[in-house]
Amino acid sequence: METIGLIAGNGRFPVLFARAARARGLRVVAVAHRGETEPDLEREADSVTWVRVGQVGRVIRALKAGGVSRAVMAGGVNKVRSMFSLRPDWRAMRLLGRAAGRGDDALLRAVSAELESEGIEIVPSTVFLQDIVVERGHLAGPPLSEREAADVRLGCRVLAALGPLDIGQCVVVERGVVLAIEAVEGTDRTIERGGSLGTGRAVVIKAAKTGQDMRFDVPAVGPRTIETMVRSGAGVLAVQAGATIMLEGERLIEMAARQGITVVGCDEHGNVGQS
Structure with missing residues (x-):
């Protein structure tokens, strides 16, 4: 069975993605963010690891332990709340130093590059949901x-x-x-x-x-x-x-x-x- 990784933020999108992926016969290995991701994701994914915003190393370890080689990022992160709940690990601090800026796109590109350096390809989150x-x-x-x-x-x-x-x-x-x-x-x-x-x-x-x-x-x-x-x-x-x-x-x-x-x-x- 093919496995897809899911790095989940807030809102309904991660839940809908997991449901659609499993309906297509994929195994969903999810990493969810405390205070952001809806608990409903537990019912839709095959496994869920909960992390704090900024724990990039834990995200990578969870995905690799689940046998993930392709993953999506679905859902956002409350930027104001994350200013106070951010718990950056050493990998996050390193990529922050390399990021081209502090905007969403620059930071997510840096996270994506870090994941891909570990053999985890980030693919579009609409891959199974073109109908929406x-x-x-x-x-x-x-x-x-x-x-x-x-x-x-x-x-x-x-x-x-x-x-x-x-x-x-x-x-x-x-x-x-x-x-x-x-x-x-x-x-x-x-x-x-x-x-x-x-x-x-x-x-x-x-x-x-x-x-x-x-x-x-x-x-x-x-x-x-x-x-x-x-x-x-x-x-x-x-x-x-x-x-x-x-x-x-x-x-x-x-x-x-x-x-x-x-x-x-x-x-x-x-x-x-x-x-």
């Missing part, structure tokens, strides 16, 4: 107005400009004004901050960073995204097609339709219709 990658077009809710479509395009330009700085994947815009840009706080807090500054129809744009390595930190939205938008007064969710995953998609679409929230998949320029 967002397609281009109108997905739920009312059609975009011309003003909202312009806001989507503006948001995509902002994210494209910030991408090389490895900052964030989300921006909130309304009536041509940028209300919030994601930094260390994460997407939900960005939506809350931006929505609080809008008038009830703020536009949330989520997209991959320019040049992002799609093996990890794939942009993701789910039902919690819609819940946050409802609570914050945001009315449009635009996500980059082909580069964003939609967790529990049917539930997200149903919630958005019920709440009158527009959901669209767009290209990297913010265009929704076919070119």
